[in-house]
Amino acid sequence: MNINLTEFKARRQKLIASMSEGIAIIHTAPEVFRNRDSHYPFRFDSYFYYLTGFKEPESVVILIAGSAPKSILFCRDKDIEREIWDGFRYGADAARETFGFDEAYSINELDTVVLKLLANQAKLYFSLGESATWDARVTAWLNALRAQTRSGVSAPAEVYDLRQLVDEMRLYKSPYEIDLMRRSANIAANAHNRAMQFAKPNMMEYEVEAEFLHEFYRKGAQAPAYTSIVAGGANACTLHYSANNAKLNDGDLLLIDAGCELDGYASDITRTFPVNGKFSAAQKDIYTLVLTAQHAAIAQVNIANHWNAPHEAALDVLIQGFIDLKLCKGSKDAVLETGDYRQFYMHRTGHWLGLDVHDAGEYKAPKSNDTPAQWRMLEANMMLTVEPGCYIRPADNVPEHFWNIGIRIEDDVLVTSHGCDVLTLKAAKSVADIEDVMQR
Numbered sequence: 001m002n003i004n005l006t007e008f009k010a011r012r013q014k015l016i017a018s019m020s021e022g023i024a025i026i027h028t029a030p031e032v033f034r035n036r037d038s039h040y041p042f043r044f045d046s047y048f049y050y051l052t053g054f055k056e057p058e059s060v061v062i063l064i065a066g067s068a069p070k071s072i073l074f075c076r077d078k079d080i081e082r083e084i085w086d087g088f089r090y091g092a093d094a095a096r097e098t099f100g101f102d103e104a105y106s107i108n109e110l111d112t113v114v115l116k117l118l119a120n121q122a123k124l125y126f127s128l129g130e131s132a133t134w135d136a137r138v139t140a141w142l143n144a145l146r147a148q149t150r151s152g153v154s155a156p157a158e159v160y161d162l163r164q165l166v167d168e169m170r171l172y173k174s175p176y177e178i179d180l181m182r183r184s185a186n187i188a189a190n191a192h193n194r195a196m197q198f199a200k201p202n203m204m205e206y207e208v209e210a211e212f213l214h215e216f217y218r219k220g221a222q223a224p225a226y227t228s229i230v231a232g233g234a235n236a237c238t239l240h241y242s243a244n245n246a247k248l249n250d251g252d253l254l255l256i257d258a259g260c261e262l263d264g265y266a267s268d269i270t271r272t273f274p275v276n277g278k279f280s281a282a283q284k285d286i287y288t289l290v291l292t293a294q295h296a297a298i299a300q301v302n303i304a305n306h307w308n309a310p311h312e313a314a315l316d317v318l319i320q321g322f323i324d325l326k327l328c329k330g331s332k333d334a335v336l337e338t339g340d341y342r343q344f345y346m347h348r349t350g351h352w353l354g355l356d357v358h359d360a361g362e363y364k365a366p367k368s369n370d371t372p373a374q375w376r377m378l379e380a381n382m383m384l385t386v387e388p389g390c391y392i393r394p395a396d397n398v399p400e401h402f403w404n405i406g407i408r409i410e411d412d413v414l415v416t417s418h419g420c421d422v423l424t425l426k427a428a429k430s431v432a433d434i435e436d437v438m439q440r
């Protein structure tokens with residue numbers, strides 16, 4: 001296995017530098033039973049993975065800041081008997097060497113070693129509240145140290161949320177991360193094109209979903225980045241539709257929100273296309289509106305703008321369109337003010353993207369006591385999605401030819417020093433390109 005040692009070491013060093021003093025404890029995710037003897041596929045914790053590159057369950061990394069900085073891994077023992085059943089494990093020694101830690105121990109030694117490491121540290125960085133099990137375990141360690149006060153041992157007096165420091169780091173993607181995310185985006189974009197070529201009237205939604213799994217796995221992605229939404233016709237108006245078990249009707253649209261995870265990094269793409277390969281007039285009206293809104297939003301992704309500028313641009317286009325198409329009544333300002341547009345567009349226009357599909361990072365700049373929080377400025381190497389949509393459920397105030405049209409168009413966008421870079425352009429998007437791909 002090829003580990004980018006420099007990358008992961010640099011992340012740990014950067015976090016240690018921003019801690020300035022104290023100790024950080026970061027555990028990976030628990031294994032979860034699906035049913036008797038059978039686990040859900042294991043997915044490491046994103047914070048733990050970000051700092052280690054280590055994918056095995058039952059692992060903890062401890063970082064020590066200050067005059068003698070150190071990174072220490074705790075992991076499962078080498079165990080030939082277990083490896084016969086479950087597969088390869090590094091064991092402490094090989095993991096230390098391969099992943100570039102200063103020290104490594106068996107996870108079975110954590111409770112004893114951690115007390116020595118925690119003793120007399122001023123600050124503890126930990127994701128308090130993330131896991132009740134770990135909260136209790138860390139609390140027990142702190143109490144064990146407090147019980148030794150009379151022998152001159154002290155427990156950390158201050159506990160900080162580790163995530164605040166790491167979230168800021170995760171928000172800015174390194175060249176290594178950008179390269180991975182480009183590859184993740186490419187796999188997903190090709191899968192969307194594949195689905196457009198595959199889908200036909202009278203197929204089931206899950207048949208199209210299977211095309212995504214096929215394309216993801218054969219290109220080396222380890223998993224879908226989230227539960228794929230494959231929503232034909234009216235199902236597209238259910239934002240988090242996941243049943244994927246209905247028939248695709250001639251004349252309906254098919255909305256697919258699907259992306260993959262490659263070495264931990266997510267892609268997140270939505271495309272909407274006609275099941276029979278040809279947009280109807282009403283479908284084309286709404287599709288063109290959403291696409292225009294998306295173009296307007298993407299045009300706002302640059303370092304001169306704050307986080308909310310793309311959303312505001314999309315909303316401006318959508319509201320004008322809703323008025324023109326007689327979906328909303330009144331002036332643009334009035335529709336914005338009353339929020340009447342929410343009948344058709346009820347979500348925001350994007351989110352950060354990275355290890356998590358809804359990635360870590362604040363959307364507003366830290367507030368001080370006297371100024372309210374402001375949307376943070378976009379900066380180079382931030383990665384976000386741009387995904388306006390329009391969902392029209394049957395209603396008395398809606399022209400009937402628009403009923404059950406649900407459309408979302410979503411791309412993954414990197415903020416650059418001179419504008420932005422859309423990573424997912426390969427997935428057909430214009431009416432002409434979609435109809436063309438579907439002909440082939």
Ligand SMILES: [Mn+2]
Pocket residue numbers: 268351385387410
């Ligand atoms: Mn998304």
